[in-house]
Amino acid sequence: MSNFINSLLYGFTNILSVGPEQPIEGQAEQEGCSGSNGEGCCKNRESTATAEQSATRAKSGCCQEESAGDACCSSSSVALDGITATTISATKREDGCCQSTTGKSSCACESASNEPVIIENLKIIFSTLTGTAKTMAKEMQDKIEANDRVTVHNVKVMDVTEYDNDNLLQETAICVFILSTYNVEGPLDWFSNWLHDLRYDFRVDRDALKKLRYAVCGLGDSAYGDEFNVAANNIDKWLGRLGATRIYPLGECDKNADQKGQFDVWSNGFVSELEDKHSLEFSPTNFAFQSDDEDDQESAGEEEGGQPDINIDENGSGDEMVDLEDMGNMASKIKAAKAKRAEEEEDFEISKAKAKRLIGTDVGNKPKTAPQAREMVSPMILKNLTKQGYKVIGSHSGVKICRWTKSALRGRGFCYKHAFYGIQSHLCMETTPSLACANKCVFCWRHHTNPVGTTWRWKVDDPQFILDGAMENHYKMIKQLKGVPGVKAERFQEAFTIRHCALSLVGEPIFYPHINEFVTKLHENNISSFLVTNAQFPDKIAEMVPVTQLYVSVDAATKDSLKKIDRPLFRDFWERFLNCLEQLSLKGQRTVYRMTLVKGHNTAEIDGYVELIRRGKPSFIEVKGVTYCGYSGASDLTMANVPFHVEVIDFCRQLVAKLDGDYEISAEHAHSCSLLIAHKDFKINGEWYTHIDYPKFFELVKSGKSFTSLDYMAKTPDWALHGHEAAGFDPNETRHYRKNRKTVVPPTIPDMTTTA
Numbered sequence: 040m041s042n043f044i045n046s047l048l049y050g051f052t053n054i055l056s057v058g059p060e061q062p063i064e065g066q067a068e069q070e071g072c073s074g075s076n077g078e079g080c081c082k083n084r085e086s087t088a089t090a091e092q093s094a095t096r097a098k099s100g101c102c103q104e105e106s107a108g109d110a111c112c113s114s115s116s117v118a119l120d121g122i123t124a125t126t127i128s129a130t131k132r133e134d135g136c137c138q139s140t141t142g143k144s145s146c147a148c149e150s151a152s153n154e155p156v157i158i159e160n161l162k163i164i165f166s167t168l169t170g171t172a173k174t175m176a177k178e179m180q181d182k183i184e185a186n187d188r189v190t191v192h193n194v195k196v197m198d199v200t201e202y203d204n205d206n207l208l209q210e211t212a213i214c215v216f217i218l219s220t221y222n223v224e225g226p227l228d229w230f231s232n233w234l235h236d237l238r239y240d241f242r243v244d245r246d247a248l249k250k251l252r253y254a255v256c257g258l259g260d261s262a263y264g265d266e267f268n269v270a271a272n273n274i275d276k277w278l279g280r281l282g283a284t285r286i287y288p289l290g291e292c293d294k295n296a297d298q299k300g301q302f303d304v305w306s307n308g309f310v311s312e313l314e315d316k317h318s319l320e321f322s323p324t325n326f327a328f329q330s331d332d333e334d335d336q337e338s339a340g341e342e343e344g345g346q347p348d349i350n351i352d353e354n355g356s357g358d359e360m361v362d363l364e365d366m367g368n369m370a371s372k373i374k375a376a377k378a379k380r381a382e383e384e385e386d387f388e389i390s391k392a393k394a395k396r397l398i399g400t401d402v403g404n405k406p407k408t409a410p411q412a413r414e415m416v417s418p419m420i421l422k423n424l425t426k427q428g429y430k431v432i433g434s435h436s437g438v439k440i441c442r443w444t445k446s447a448l449r450g451r452g453f454c455y456k457h458a459f460y461g462i463q464s465h466l467c468m469e470t471t472p473s474l475a476c477a478n479k480c481v482f483c484w485r486h487h488t489n490p491v492g493t494t495w496r497w498k499v500d501d502p503q504f505i506l507d508g509a510m511e512n513h514y515k516m517i518k519q520l521k522g523v524p525g526v527k528a529e530r531f532q533e534a535f536t537i538r539h540c541a542l543s544l545v546g547e548p549i550f551y552p553h554i555n556e557f558v559t560k561l562h563e564n565n566i567s568s569f570l571v572t573n574a575q576f577p578d579k580i581a582e583m584v585p586v587t588q589l590y591v592s593v594d595a596a597t598k599d600s601l602k603k604i605d606r607p608l609f610r611d612f613w614e615r616f617l618n619c620l621e622q623l624s625l626k627g628q629r630t631v632y633r634m635t636l637v638k639g640h641n642t643a644e645i646d647g648y649v650e651l652i653r654r655g656k657p658s659f660i661e662v663k664g665v666t667y668c669g670y671s672g673a674s675d676l677t678m679a680n681v682p683f684h685v686e687v688i689d690f691c692r693q694l695v696a697k698l699d700g701d702y703e704i705s706a707e708h709a710h711s712c713s714l715l716i717a718h719k720d721f722k723i724n725g726e727w728y729t730h731i732d733y734p735k736f737f738e739l740v741k742s743g744k745s746f747t748s749l750d751y752m753a754k755t756p757d758w759a760l761h762g763h764e765a766a767g768f769d770p771n772e773t774r775h776y777r778k779n780r781k782t783v784v785p786p787t788i789p790d791m792t793t794t795a
């Protein structure tokens with residue numbers, strides 16, 4: 040121990056006039072407060088200090104003066120930071136150690152030792168929809184691994200959906216939770232639901248999580264008012280109340296402010312805390328009903344119908360024996376206890392209401408009035424969707440003009456549906472009666488706008504209202520295009536009679552509770568229906584009335600890659616997906632698999648796709664290269680993931696080769712990197728019939744009789760066939776090339792001269 044510290048301590052105790060006249064023997068050792076004489080400074084101090092100035096040993100091993108307030112802290116921190124006593128202040132922490140306000144390491148006792156703290160396992164568990172929590176979890180991992188004062192043998196970053204909840208009861212790793220709050224269903228719900236049940240299940244021990252040490256940091260947005268970080272708050276509270284030891288306070292980072300900066304401050308603080316091995320000790324003060332707030336002590340027994348610590352009757356009197364002179368004190372204690380309990384009850388009701396909204400299930404045993412169904416589209420989502428060009432109809436539907444409509448109005452070509460099925464883009468309305476869906480696909484969830492959910496929990500608009508609103512808004516948008524140079528008057532006029540409806544914009548149309556009525560109304564208006572579902576609602580597919588063409592998105596061929604690409608909310612997403620394909624095989628009308636190839640993600644799973652095709656027996660398989668449109672942080676896709684047209688062709692050839700001769704590549708639309716694989720049922724006398732006889736379809740629907748896909752097919756024009764030089768571009772249209780278009784040389788695929 041240097042004379043410097045000795046003299047500081049000596050000088051400091053003199054200033055306060057409470058310390059010994061001589062330097063304290065124990066504190067004069069290299070280890071800091073704890074001296075070599077067994078009890079160290081405390082004993083020493085007790086023996087030298089006056090009766091009023093006795094000291095006790097804090098958990099840290101540090102000597103804590105009972106009467107000197109923060110005195111020792113100041114002196115220790117001075118010693119620690121190596122600056123003079125007047126320039127630095129410090130406060131005493133709960134464990135009796137000194138925390139310097141400079142933010143440097145804390146206690147003289149600890150800092151004197153250079154031994155790093157050793158931690159065996161640490162898990163950083165995140166929940167995220169748009170990626171922020173995951174990024175922060177990884178940053179935290181780096182920070183911990185780079186810290187040489189703490190050695191953590193195994194730092195693991197994992198998604199909360201991969202964590203087996205039951206492990207929490209035996210968890211020996213320190214767990215850091217970085218959790219984003221969503222007021223819609225999300226990946227945290229299952230964990231949150233489970234933990235909530237554990238917390239309020241009377242059969243579960245109040246210290247069920249006593250083996251767990253944890254810290255929670257929430258990511259949220261203060262624009263959500265009292266729902267700001269509600270999930271992290273609840274989880275932090277429930278963990279504490281189940282006996283887990285909170286080793287660092289809850290962090291709350293706000294997207295509406297400097298969320299990243301706030302997280303950095305929190306994570307730095309947490310990592311410094313790891314440097315203090317005493318703060319990692321299991322702390323009985325955190326246990327169960329004495330856990331994270333004192334109020335919980337008394338209410339804990341009541342919620343489960345057990346006995347509270349003090350029985351208080353209607354009149355507020357306890358049944359404990361009380362001395363007369365203590366009556367005054369006791370009365371005020373009882374009053375305070377009653378008030379606390381009322382507060383706690385209120386808190387519990389609020390938590391229940393919030394949890395209910397968060398997890399979509401009823402919790403607790405005294406439900407209040409049923410919550411009002413809320414609007415699916417919040418003002419924030421509305422703002423974002425509007426910015427992206429969507430017109431929102433009512434509270435859950437949307438319509439948008441696609442770029443091909445504009446192109447068709449100018450005579451510059453139609454989308455791939457023209458080549459494959461005879462649809463003219465300027466006669467087509469793209470809409471959805473449900474902006475919400477049960478996935479967060481990497482290639483769609485880029486603007487973080489559409490709401491997600493596994494059950495419909497919103498207000499329901501009437502189908503006629505949605506159809507009227509969609510058509511009205513569609514026509515308004517068409518009108519706005521009349522000033523666009525090159526718009527052909529004839530096409531402009533035609534566009535005011537919608538002939539087709541693509542139910543595929545964003546979201547999950549089949550989710551809408553009145554989808555059958557909606558589709559029926561389309562058909563009554565001679566509007567064809569192309570409905571795309573993301574294959575998560577098999578019952579809905581089974582209940583679906585005939586549509587002109589029913590699609591399922593098949594974004595991956597294996598459970599793992601489907602999870603990565605579609606990021607489904609359902610835990611049994613794979614079973615749901617397979618079930619949907621089976622339901623599809625039972626439909627009589629035209630069915631289509633829509634496959635979006637994302638290079639490096641789903642292009643190498645040919646055998647898996649073959650199995651899926653055998654299961655669902657679709658009439659057609661549309662294969663399209665993913666379109667790159669500047670993905671944000673929610674997705675790590677780049678141009679490198681966008682396949683060339685030749686690569687899409689190569690993929691289709693490989694696929695067809697394994698389908699026992701049942702399917703062939705029929706049509707193509709090179710412009711959008713799309714190919715159509717068709718079942719050979721649609722090849723009559725060597726000619727393809729992939730197009731649709733729309734009037735015939737309406738006739739069949741109106742007849743009320745059952746019919747099949749083969750009853751309303753029409754011949755495919757030559758220019759649309761795969762291998763034709765037009766490559767799916769209608770020769771009656773004018774091809775338009777963008778100026779300054781970069782020519783990128785596609786890769787050479789061996790044996791591309793023969794077509795399947």
Ligand SMILES: Cc1cc2nc3c(=O)[nH]c(=O)nc-3n(C[C@H](O)[C@H](O)[C@H](O)COP(=O)(O)O)c2cc1C
Nearest residue numbers: 167168169170171172219221222259260263267268
């Ligand atoms: C649909 C939606 C709902 C949200 N709901 C809440 C909420 O109820 N409370 C809150 O604090 N933040 C809410 N947020 C904000 C997110 O929690 C915040 O943006 C967070 O940083 C996202 O983190 P992530 O990228 O890890 O998913 C919501 C965001 C979206 C897009």
Ligand code: SF4
Nearest residue numbers: 476480483545546573
């Ligand atoms: S299913 Fe559709 S709307 Fe939902 S995330 Fe995927 S692409 Fe987007």
